[in-house]
Amino acid sequence: MTESGKRISGTRKVNRGPSAGPENRRALIAAAREVFAADGLNAPFNAVAKKAGVGQGSLYRHFPDRVALAIAVFDENLDELEAAVAAPDATLSDLMDDIIEQALVSTAFIDLIWNNQHDERVAHIGARLTSLAERLLVREHAAGRIGEHVEAADVLLAISMLADVLARSAADERKAVAERARTMFRNAFAPR
Numbered sequence: 001m002t003e004s005g006k007r008i009s010g011t012r013k014v015n016r017g018p019s020a021g022p023e024n025r026r027a028l029i030a031a032a033r034e035v036f037a038a039d040g041l042n043a044p045f046n047a048v049a050k051k052a053g054v055g056q057g058s059l060y061r062h063f064p065d066r067v068a069l070a071i072a073v074f075d076e077n078l079d080e081l082e083a084a085v086a087a088p089d090a091t092l093s094d095l096m097d098d099i100i101e102q103a104l105v106s107t108a109f110i111d112l113i114w115n116n117q118h119d120e121r122v123a124h125i126g127a128r129l130t131s132l133a134e135r136l137l138v139r140e141h142a143a144g145r146i147g148e149h150v151e152a153a154d155v156l157l158a159i160s161m162l163a164d165v166l167a168r169s170a171a172d173e174r175k176a177v178a179e180r181a182r183t184m185f186r187n188a189f190a191p192r
Contacts, residue, residue, distance in 0.1 A: 025062045027052040029076060032069050036108040041066070043108075070112040071121055077102045078128045085132050092136045092146055092155065096185060099159055100166075100178045107167040107174075114164070130156060147191045158185045 031051035035043045045066065049059035063069040084090055084098055103110060116122055133155040140146035162181045169177045 020058075021062075024052070024054045024058045025072075027054060028059055028062055028069070029072050032073060033105065037105050041108045041112055066112055067116050067119060067121065070109040070116075071125065073106065073109050074113060074125050077106065078125065078132075081132055082128070085136055090136065090139075092133075092140045092189065093186065095132065095136055096158070096162075096182060100162065100182065103163050103166045104174050104178065110163045110167045114167075126156070129159065133159075144191060146189050149192065150189045154189070158188075 028048060032048045035047050035051050039047070045059070046056050048069070049056045052059070063072065080102075081095065081098055085095060113122055113125065130152055133152040137146065137150065137152055137155065140150075141148060158181075162178070162185075165177055165181065166174050
């Protein structure tokens with residue numbers, strides 16, 4: 001009951017203040033992955049907040065628009081790729097496999113980033129991916145696992161082509177399409 005004698009229905013979440021920010025951000029990114037994987041880019045933006053268990057104010061404080069949210073998802077994906085590539089035995093094939101796995105569940109975000117590729121907030125994604133490809137190419141060329149004709153731009157083109165075709169393939173066909181693309185890239189990148 002309130003002071004005025006009116007009953008308050010339901011329970012109200014306690015506002016934990018700024019300390020909840022990092023946890024809310026992680027929850028929003030995880031929720032976005034699920035919501036957009038299931039419903040595509042046309043999913044209501046507020047469905048992300050609801051799935052994360054936070055208010056819309058928190059959603060908009062962290063991610064003022066869909067592009068900002070997609071960038072956060074890609075940044076997390078790139079964090080994972082960078083950690084994997086840091087292993088001394090990581091190969092270009094491993095990188096491609098990891099990218100395929102991420103792309104299979106991130107097709108909506110791929111479209112969103114692609115459609116906003118000239119947005120200055122998106123530029124760092126390409127730079128991070130280029131750095132990954134360059135580091136792996138040095139290792140792959142030295143080991144003789146990849147042809148000297150292969151440059152970082154070729155790897156980036158292959159990744160872009162793969163992401164685009166996966167985003168445009170029916171969900172039940174994506175794994176088969178990814179496997180065909182993986183085989184084509186291995187053949188094209190092999191030493192001559």
